[in-house]
Amino acid sequence: MFAILLGDGAELRPLEPWQAGEFLAHLDRARDAVDPWVPWASRSTDLDSARASLQRYADLAARDAGRLYGIWLDGTLVGGTMFVSFDTAAGLCEIGVWLEPAGQGRGLITRAAGCLVDWAVRVRGIHRVEWRTRPDNLASRNVAQRLGMRLDGVLREDYLYLGVRHDTEVWSLLAAEWAGLSAGHGQ
Structure with missing residues (x-):
């Protein structure tokens, strides 16, 4: 297994179905903070459903589609990042993130998401990286901006959460823009 050191006792590594117990314990701590933003958080409420959520991404990875x-912060799972979608033929991917309160305020999401952007662009040849968030998720919007993304537009009332429709902002970063940004930051 690999791990990418993020600094300050944090590391980024694959999250797989065999880790369902640890994932469920993390979600139980994080649920209130991440449920409004991450659709599968409210569906992963027991070991079987947590394993199913992780298996969905394992299946996507096997198809090179996510x-x-x-x-992990000091050995405890506190959040994550993912390729929600990944399409090398089209040159497009979408990144998503989540973090429980114990990991907030340390720049972990920005560093982890930056690793995914860098790998997608430099190694896999992705042309466009997307980031979707609700306009009221200021932390997510701030990360998109720190990554150098631009707001493309708003999908009006496209996200249903607890019976209420919410807008979704679509942010993006192009490979050429990342190359310019990462050259200046030593990525």
Whole structure:
């Protein structure tokens, strides 16, 4: 297994079905903070459903269509990042993230998402990286901006959560833009 050191005792590594117990314990701590933003958080409420959520991403990884990574802080799973979608033929991917309160305020999501952007662009040849978030998720919007993304537009009332429709902002970063940004930051 590999791990990417994120600094400050944190590391990024694959999150797989065999880790369902650890994932469920993490979600139980994080549920209130991440449920409004991450659709599968409210569906992963027991060991079987947590394993099913992880298996979905394992299946996507096997098809080269998505991936899931956890963020561990001092040995405890506190969040993660994922390729919600990944399409090398089209040159497109979407990145998603989540983090429980114990990991917030340390820049972990920005560093982890930056690793995914860098790998997608430099290694896999992805042309466009997307980031989708609700306009009221200021932490997510801030990460998109720190990664150098631009707001493309808003999908009006496309996200249903607890019976209420919410807008979704679509942010993006092009490979050429990342090359310019990462050259200046030593990525």
